[in-house]
Amino acid sequence: MExxxxxxxxxxxxxxxxxxxxNLTDLAFIxxxxxxxxxxILTSIGGQVIEVKNLGEIEQYIQAEFPDPMxxxxxxxALSPVAETDWLEQxxxxxxxxxxxxxxxxxxxxxxxxxxLTEAHMGQRVAPFITQCLGIVLQADRLVPTMHHxxxxxxxxxxxxxxxxxxxxxxxxxxxxxVLGAHGSRxxxxxxxxx
Amino acid sequence: MKHPELAEKFIKDKERTTWHDETLWWVRxxxxxxxxxxxxxxxxxxxxxxxKNNVLSNLxxxxxxxxxxxxxNGVLVHWAADAQEHNEIVLSLLKAANANALIKSKSxxxxxxHLNEFLATNxxxxxxxxxxxxxxxxxxxAPSHIVLPAIHLKKEDVGETFHQHLGTxxxxxxxxxLTEAAxxxxxxxxxxxxxxxxxxxxxxxxxxxxxxxxxxxxxxxxAHLADVHIACMGFEKIIPQRKHLGVFLRLLARxxxxxxxxxxxxxxxxxxxxxxxxxxxxxxxxxxxxxxxxFRNSLKCIRCGACINTCPVYRRSGGHSYHNAVSGPIGAxxxxxxxxxxxxxxxxxxxxxxxxxxxxxxKIDIHDQLYKWRQVLVKEGHAPLSKTVSMRAMTFTLSHPxxxxxxxxxxxxxxxxxxxxxxxxxxxxxxxxEMPAPPEESxxxxxxxxxxxxxx
Ligand code: SF4
Numbered sequence: 001m002e003x004x005x006x007x008x009x010x011x012x013x014x015x016x017x018x019x020x021x022x023n024l025t026d027l028a029f030i031x032x033x034x035x036x037x038x039x040x041i042l043t044s045i046g047g048q049v050i051e052v053k054n055l056g057e058i059e060q061y062i063q064a065e066f067p068d069p070m071x072x073x074x075x076x077x078a079l080s081p082v083a084e085t086d087w088l089e090q091x092x093x094x095x096x097x098x099x100x101x102x103x104x105x106x107x108x109x110x111x112x113x114x115x116x117l118t119e120a121h122m123g124q125r126v127a128p129f130i131t132q133c134l135g136i137v138l139q140a141d142r143l144v145p146t147m148h149h150x151x152x153x154x155x156x157x158x159x160x161x162x163x164x165x166x167x168x169x170x171x172x173x174x175x176x177x178x179v180l181g182a183h184g185s186r187x188x189x190x191x192x193x194x195x
Numbered sequence: 196m197k198h199p200e201l202a203e204k205f206i207k208d209k210e211r212t213t214w215h216d217e218t219l220w221w222v223r224x225x226x227x228x229x230x231x232x233x234x235x236x237x238x239x240x241x242x243x244x245x246x247k248n249n250v251l252s253n254l255x256x257x258x259x260x261x262x263x264x265x266x267x268n269g270v271l272v273h274w275a276a277d278a279q280e281h282n283e284i285v286l287s288l289l290k291a292a293n294a295n296a297l298i299k300s301k302s303x304x305x306x307x308x309h310l311n312e313f314l315a316t317n318x319x320x321x322x323x324x325x326x327x328x329x330x331x332x333x334x335x336x337a338p339s340h341i342v343l344p345a346i347h348l349k350k351e352d353v354g355e356t357f358h359q360h361l362g363t364x365x366x367x368x369x370x371x372x373l374t375e376a377a378x379x380x381x382x383x384x385x386x387x388x389x390x391x392x393x394x395x396x397x398x399x400x401x402x403x404x405x406x407x408x409x410x411x412x413x414x415x416x417x418a419h420l421a422d423v424h425i426a427c428m429g430f431e432k433i434i435p436q437r438k439h440l441g442v443f444l445r446l447l448a449r450x451x452x453x454x455x456x457x458x459x460x461x462x463x464x465x466x467x468x469x470x471x472x473x474x475x476x477x478x479x480x481x482x483x484x485x486x487x488x489x490f491r492n493s494l495k496c497i498r499c500g501a502c503i504n505t506c507p508v509y510r511r512s513g514g515h516s517y518h519n520a521v522s523g524p525i526g527a528x529x530x531x532x533x534x535x536x537x538x539x540x541x542x543x544x545x546x547x548x549x550x551x552x553x554x555x556x557x558k559i560d561i562h563d564q565l566y567k568w569r570q571v572l573v574k575e576g577h578a579p580l581s582k583t584v585s586m587r588a589m590t591f592t593l594s595h596p597x598x599x600x601x602x603x604x605x606x607x608x609x610x611x612x613x614x615x616x617x618x619x620x621x622x623x624x625x626x627x628x629e630m631p632a633p634p635e636e637s638x639x640x641x642x643x644x645x646x647x648x649x650x651x
Contacts, residue, residue: 007274010478014483018252022245024438024442026238093420096382124419129416147440147444151438163415163462166454170458171374173330173343174353175370177370182412183411183413
């Protein structure tokens with residue numbers, strides 16, 4: 001408790017006179033088509049955009065690309081024929097051998113190719129990270145142009161954990177050579193569902 | 196050793212220096228390309244700067260609000276006056292969790308506090324999980340850059356280090372192969388360690404949540420599997436409201452690496468059921484810096500590294516020449532506040548070209564602060580000797596224009612006659628550099644000749 005008081009007192013004494021907060025209007029200059037932009041940016045950061053008409057097509061994709069004995073998990077009940085959906089209460093460590101995890105995102109952000117997910121969308125916080133490949137389902141009409149719009153949309157939502165996710169995990173720590181698949185998912189499949 | 200000697204060591208390997216220089220300049224160019232794509236870029240910088248000004252002017256209230264919200268969210272909040280106390284708190288949390296090992300994602304604050312060394316001497320095994328940090332940790336080195344910790348190394352170096360420590364095949368220097376080796380080596384740590392430490396990029400006063408940005412996903416892999424998550428932050432990481440993240444997340448990655456956003460921008464608000472989440476809020480000289488009107492703006496820094504990538508001195512002297520956790524221009528204005536005597540050389544490791552201030556996303560007047568630190572350090576008697584001599588001479592010549600004329604003429608004569616004389620050990624900038632050819636006549640001579648010519 002002592003340090004707390006000391007630090008706060010020093011701050012109160014040393015902080016300069018109050019200056020006003022700027023307003024955040026007119027910060028976004030939108031000269032692009034959000035859907036087009038989202039596709040282009042996400043592809044440029046290593047994501048793969050797959051356009052589908054409905055969840056049935058995603059099911060077919062999984063059957064073809066991730067056949068048994070691949071471990072596939074999802075939070076979408078509709079995918080239960082091809083994915084486990086009863087893993088939400090499991091110890092997060094047992095997700096270690098998951099090959100593909102499919103989650104639905106709340107919305108996407110055109111300017112940076114990211115999607116917003118909260119814990120409710122993830123099932124478990126570690127799921128989108130620990131899986132080898134990550135699939136994200138996004139309804140094509142759930143897109144905002146910039147991050148300012150994104151936070152407007154999030155508003156005062158109460159979530160225990162949330163994140164913007166943009167593409168697969170990556171690193172360039174060895175001589176600035178870009179390598180996909182650092183510690184999180186090695187790839188990102190973005191299933192864009194026709195609106 | 197001080198910056199000039201350390202830099203001298205670095206530039207001995209000419210090829211590597213050139214490579215280092217060009218690589219960082221490429222990162223700077225990527226930043227430019229990203230910035231130029233947003234017509235509102237300058238407005239964003241101005242807005243970010245003003246938000247941070249407001250933060251500094253209202254920190255006391257924001258910190259109280261943040262703490263109250265965080266506690267309400269179930270987070271355990273600790274306050275540390277200095278590095279020592281920060282380290283003690285972390286150690287006590289480890290002891291309470293009965294843990295003698297932990298994993299840590301990138302946190303410049305823990306580097307500033309020398310947490311790794313402290314924990315090692317207390318028998319705790321620390322594994323850094325950011326790839327670049329793991330590389331330098333295995334080599335027993337410090338990060339040389341706040342965003343690119345292993346930027347001073349070539350892939351051959353990493354190949355050799357991994358061969359020795361992780362058993363990769365000798366001579367293999369393929370980045371893909373080496374990254375895969377690290378991924379598998381660290382996965383085992385993620386799954387087995389009970390305590391994870393992360394840094395904090397932004398802490399929101401309004402909601403009590405904090406945001407951590409990574410590309411690798413290492414902070415999340417650690418935090419979401421561990422029983423105990425300890426997040427460490429300097430108190431200046433506060434921002435007022437959630438919506439302000441829109442401004443900072445647009446600027447951060449574009450300024451750092453030219454990416455539109457980092458892969459993961461994780462918003463931690465509440466612990467997982469059964470998990471403990473701790474926040475350690477650290478002062479360590481920050482409240483003192485807040486009280487120095489000419490230097491307090493350094494606390495606006497969001498650690499993007501743009502000023503480092505663009506700095507001509509950093510690019511050619513390497514991060515280790517700054518002998519401080521944060522290197523480059525921003526390190527040089529933060530370090531003297533931590534230890535004036537030890538870091539007195541750093542504000543002199545600059546050409547004052549101003550490139551740093553031009554790229555800074557929160558508009559810190561970095562090069563002005565470098566200049567002001569020089570004055571403070573000289574006044575307090577901390578300036579390095581060689582700089583004091585030339586600065587004294589400079590003060591004298593500047594206040595005696597006649598002498599200045601003479602020195603200009605003599606200066607040129609000296610160089611024409613004996614260029615090596617200028618390289619006399621007092622002129623540190625000369626070393627390893629081509630001295631420009633002396634002009635045939637000085638501007639003043641040219642000007643007076645031409646003016647006379649006109650009036651004649
Ligand atoms: S001083 Fe500015 S440019 Fe440098 S790291 Fe901090 S925010 Fe980035």
